[in-house]
Amino acid sequence: MKIGKLSELTGLSIDTLRYYEKIGLIDPPFRKGGQRLYDPDAVRWIDFLKALKATGMSLDDMKRYALMRAKGNATSANRRVMLETQHALVLERIEELNACAVLLEYKIANYHEIEARHELADKKRYLR
Amino acid sequence: MKIGKLSELTGLSIDTLRYYEKIGLIDPPFRKGGQRLYDPDAVRWIDFLKALKATGMSLDDMKRYALMRAKGNATSANRRVMLETQHALVLERIEELNACAVLLEYKIANYHEIEARHELADKKRYLR
DNA sequence: GCTTGACCTGAACCACACTCCAGCTCGTAG
DNA sequence: CTACGAGCTGGAGTGTGGTTCAGGTCAAGC
Numbered sequence: 178m179k180i181g182k183l184s185e186l187t188g189l190s191i192d193t194l195r196y197y198e199k200i201g202l203i204d205p206p207f208r209k210g211g212q213r214l215y216d217p218d219a220v221r222w223i224d225f226l227k228a229l230k231a232t233g234m235s236l237d238d239m240k241r242y243a244l245m246r247a248k249g250n251a252t253s254a255n256r257r258v259m260l261e262t263q264h265a266l267v268l269e270r271i272e273e274l275n276a277c278a279v280l281l282e283y284k285i286a287n288y289h290e291i292e293a294r295h296e297l298a299d300k301k302r303y304l305r
Numbered sequence: 306m307k308i309g310k311l312s313e314l315t316g317l318s319i320d321t322l323r324y325y326e327k328i329g330l331i332d333p334p335f336r337k338g339g340q341r342l343y344d345p346d347a348v349r350w351i352d353f354l355k356a357l358k359a360t361g362m363s364l365d366d367m368k369r370y371a372l373m374r375a376k377g378n379a380t381s382a383n384r385r386v387m388l389e390t391q392h393a394l395v396l397e398r399i400e401e402l403n404a405c406a407v408l409l410e411y412k413i414a415n416y417h418e419i420e421a422r423h424e425l426a427d428k429k430r431y432l433r
Numbered sequence: 434g435c436t437t438g439a440c441c442t443g444a445a446c447c448a449c450a451c452t453c454c455a456g457c458t459c460g461t462a463g
Numbered sequence: 464c465t466a467c468g469a470g471c472t473g474g475a476g477t478g479t480g481g482t483t484c485a486g487g488t489c490a491a492g493c
Contacts, residue, residue, distance in 0.1 A: 191439095191440085195441090196482085235480090253419055253423075257416035264410065277356050277360045278396060288382075292385070307470075318452080324450080324452085338460075339459070365449090
C-alpha cells in the first residue's frame with residue numbers, strides 16, 4: 178500500500194510517517210517509481226508504536242527499541258527489560274493520576290458545598 | 306519567604322517560579338528592596354498547580370483557572386466545571402494507560418515464552 | 434499527450450514549557 | 464565596610480515532537 182493508505186489505517190499523518198521513517202522508527206519500505214510501498218505488517222508495528230507512545234515513551238526510546246528489534250533474537254532479553262521498565266512506569270503514572278483524581282473530587286465536592294451555601298443564603302434573602 | 310525557599314519547598318526551580326508569575330499563574334508577591342517575599346499560602350497554591358499539571362492540564366488552562374479564582378465567588382461554578390472536565394479527562398487517561406499496561410504485559414509474557422524456548426533449544430544442543 | 438492528484442525531498446517553522454545568560458542590585462556575616 | 468551569595472530583569476536559547484512549505488516527480492484516467 179502507498180503512504181496515503183497507511184496514513185488512513187494508522188491515523189498518523191503522511192508527514193508524521195515520513196518523519197518516523199527518517200528518525201528510524203519505521204523501516205524504509207520498498208519503492209516503486211520513488212513512491213513508498215508498505216506491506217500490511219507495517220500497520221501492526223505502527224499500532225504498537227502508538228501504544229508505546231501512549232505510555233509516555235519518548236520517540237528516542239522507541240527508536241532504541243526499534244534498533245534492537247532490527248538486530249534480531251540476540252536482543253530479545255534487552256527488549257523485554259525495556260518493556261518491563263515501561264510497564265512499571267505506566268503503573269506509577271496510573272497511581273499518580275489516581276491521586277490527582279481524588280484531589281479533584283475533593284475540590285469539586287468543596288465547590289458544591291460552597292454553591293449550596295450560597296443558594297441557601299439567596300433563599301433566605303428571598304424569604305425575608 | 307524568599308524565592309529560594311519557595312523553590313525548595315515546592316520543587317519548582319527559581320526560574321520556573323518567576324516564569325509562572327510572568328504568565329499569571331502566581332500572584333506577584335510583595336517586594337522588599339526589589340526581592341520577592343512570599344507568604345506561606347503560596348506553597349499550597351503551587352502544590353495545587355502541580356497537581357493540575359500532573360493531570361496534563363496546560364499552563365494556559367491553569368492560567369484561565371487562576372484568573373477566575375482572582376475574580377472571586379462569581380466564577381465558582383465555572384471553576385467547578387473546569388475541574389469536573391479535567392477529572393473526566395484524568396479518568397479517561399487512566400483507562401488508556403490501563404489498556405497499554407495490558408498490552409505490555411502481553412508482550413512481556415511473549416518474550417518470556419520466546420526466551421524459554423531458546424533455553425530449551427540450548428539445553429537440547431548441550432545434551433546431544 | 435495532458436491533466437490531476439498523490440507523492441517526493443530538504444529545510445524552515447511551530448507550540449509548549451521551561452532554562453540560561455549578562456549584567457546588575459540587595460542584604461547580611463565577619 | 465566589604466565580600467559574596469542570593470535575587471533581579473529582559474531576552475535569547477533549548478528540546479520535543481511534529482507540521483508546513485517550495486519546488487518538483489510520478490502515474491492513472493480521459
